[in-house]
Amino acid sequence: MKSLQDALYNWLTIKVVADARMDDTAAQDTADIFLRILRNEHHIHTINVEREELMYLITYQVDENEKTVKFPTELIDVMLNQMIDEPEKFKNYPNK
Structure with a gap:
């Protein structure tokens, strides 16, 4: 994934889902994949992550440099909100 901004957005969006659905193995695996991308491709x-009322703040470190990016909560929470609003469309198939 070329863009760090895109990788952070994708990771945070699925991390929010994975944190809310701890038994959702697909969400857990996908969050792990994006975290590996952040570590391996973007170092x-x-x-x-800190969630405020209107924004998620991601503070990260590359080498010795600390940086912060922000994403609107409504943009990040949209996938989780869909899953909550329409659970029949998002069945969970946990490992047995």
């Missing part, structure tokens, strides 16, 4: 070794 991020520390990453923290």
Whole structure:
């Protein structure tokens, strides 16, 4: 994934879902894939997320440089909100 911004957005969107649906193995696996992309392709070794009312703040470290990006909560939470609003469309198939 070329863009760090896109990788952070994709990771955070699925991380929010994975955190809310701990038994959703697809969400867990996808969040892990995006985290590996952040680490391997973008060399991020520390990453923290803080949710405020209107924004998610991601603070991350590359080498010795700490940076922060923001994403609107409504943009990040849209996938989880869809899953909550229409659970019949998002069945969970946990490992047995």
